[in-house]
Amino acid sequence: MSVIEVTNLSVAFDTPDGAVEAVKDVSFCIDRGECLGVVGESGAGKSQTFLAAMGLLASNGRTSGSIRFGGRELLDLAPQEARRVRGAELAMIFQDPLTALTPHLTISQQMSEVLSTHRGTKGAAAERICLDWLERVHVAEARRRFRQYPHELSGGMRQRVMIAMAMLCSPRLLIADEPTTALDATVQAEILDLMATLQAEEGTAIALITHDMGVVARMCDRVEVMRQGEFVETGNVDNIFHAPQHGYTKMLLDSMPRLDQARPPASAEVPQTGEILRVRDMKVTFPVKLDRGLFGRAVDLPAVDGVSFDLAPGETLGIVGESGCGKSTLARAVLRLLPATHGSVTWLGKELAMLDGKALTKERRNLQIVFQDPLASLNPRMTIAASIAEPLRTFQPMLTSRERKIKVAEMMEQVGLDQRMINRYPHELSGGQNQRVGIARAMINRPKLVICDEAVSALDVSIQSQIIKLLKELQADMGLSMLFISHDLSVVRDISHRIMVLYLGQVVELAGRDALCDAPVHPYTRMLISAAPIPDPRVERTRSRIRVPGELSSPLDPEAALRFLPSRRGQLGYRPRLQEVRPGHWVAEHDSLETILADKASLGMPRSAVG
Secondary structure, eight states: OEEEEEEEEEEEEEETTEEEEEEEEEEEEEETTOEEEEEOOTTSSHHHHHHHHHTOOOTTEEEEEEEEETTEEGGGOOHHHHHHHBTTTEEEEOSOHHHHSOTTSOHHHHHHHHHHHHTOOOHHHHHHHHHHHHHHTTOTTHHHHHTSOGGGSOHHHHHHHHHHHHHTTOOSEEEEESTTTTSOHHHHHHHHHHHHHHHHHHOOEEEEEESOHHHHHHHOSEEEEEETTEEEEEEEHHHHHHSOOSHHHHHHHHHSOOTTSOOOOSSSOOOSSOOSEEEEEEEEEEEEEOSOSTTOOEEEEEEEEEEEEEEOTTOEEEEEOOTTSSHHHHHHHHTTSSOOSEEEEEETTEEGGGOOHHHHHHHGGGEEEEOSOHHHHSOTTSOHHHHHHHHHHHHOTTSOHHHHHHHHHHHHHHTTOOGGGTTOOGGGSOHHHHHHHHHHHHHTTOOSEEEEESTTTTSOHHHHHHHHHHHHHHHHHHOOEEEEEOSOHHHHHHHOSEEEEEETTEEEEEEEHHHHHHSOOSHHHHHHHHHSOOSOHHHHTTOOOBOOOSSOOOTTSTTGGGTTOGGGTTOTTOOOOEEEEETTEEEEOOOOHHHHHHHHHHTTOOOOOBO
16 A cells, blocks of 8 residues: 555746756655665756655646545645644654754753654653664664754754654655665664664555665665656666666766775875875864863863874775764864864875974975765855965965966866856755865866765765765876775775774774775674665675674773773773784784673673674
């Protein structure tokens, strides 16, 4: 029996330039307990299709057709009736939790309101249900987070809160709009498992909107491929993945990197001798106030804790790990955008910490970074041409205005930006185009080192593939070295020569990309790899996932560093030592997985972890 039936739905928006058709005459249904995947690139109309069902279109939106849910026509519902349906029977996990959550209300107020409105549950009973869901979606220190405001949480934490809110009333249809985009692989796997459990136990129907074909392979029964407002291919998940008919579907699948299959490396074999960058025993700590108020206690939070590595000319070192492991902090400390508490960074034989302002500024021409959010890192009042030209003004002031324009035009062409966009502003460009602006800005002075900090995490798979290809081409052309930071191991394997895995600011494994992905040694690395989805339903359904039960580790916990070395439990301050298990393959000291699971069981946690 269908939970929702959509017939000949069209959505259009009235704009000063005329009507824009976002959704064009689409029809589909979702049965009880079924998961339908709706895939396609940004602007395809995926979100607008389901926003119409929720009654949440913008004021200039118009709909035609029919959306029937539980025998009711949703397009004709009165506002009061629509509010009763939303959140109780029909729930949505929004793509951007920061704009979906109310900034001036605490998490407790917003979650409790859902239960009060739809179930009449209030007070301590509502708080118990809310805290239970926060813990189920792996919100660390749930009780403390429950009293905080959205701006006090990280992006991934806000996403988990949004998921918990959507699941509070066990809805009949759960619409998940890119629900795991900002999450780590292990948390993503837990969230998908949680959604699958709700689907199986409650018979909840799920509409999964995503561009991640690996997530589709893991979760979906059927797939609708959407392009420019229309469905171009429909089928069960096996046929879509193994016998796609439409060229657009084939392009989406070909664009997805696979963790279980190696593509050619970013450039030729990396030289075995010589180094461009040497980092030794890097430590970065931040003072954190544990208690609010005048006499709150402050402690030092170790964000990066003794990291050492070398980088060869022309090499890409991938840096992976979950949120909070210190990836971005390490990158900023290497560039001296953050002060290091301890350690040294040697760049082409020079100790960066010893350079004064002018000398450091001179070196920054060769030390560049591409940030995760290009829209936030570009000046909204500057055209993209001005943003790309700004590094030239700083490091090559002798260039004439005409020479700068020529260099900007050449770089725009090199990164695939239409030169007709030269006078546009960041808000007039798509996410992929803004990311290209960020790359052009970083590359315009032909640097020797570029750090890419989650530079492709929020992009469509086709744009992501283009950006990775672009970075490989620029590396081959310029001979630059890269530190590529990401939580997506598939992407990291695609672009890197070596991979370094961080856990709570410490290196737990460092090896060549194929050695690390095909034969990981450390339990944490094995966890990450087993949690990363593979865009093949036949492979994905036969994989076993490694789970280490317990709360998410916190750097404020003095024993957290020994999570994978319980035999040293109680020896506070002990740091697992790195050991070379094979030539070039370094692994932190750890106990066997069986010992770790037995230790968790002795602490009253479930032992079952592989399955």
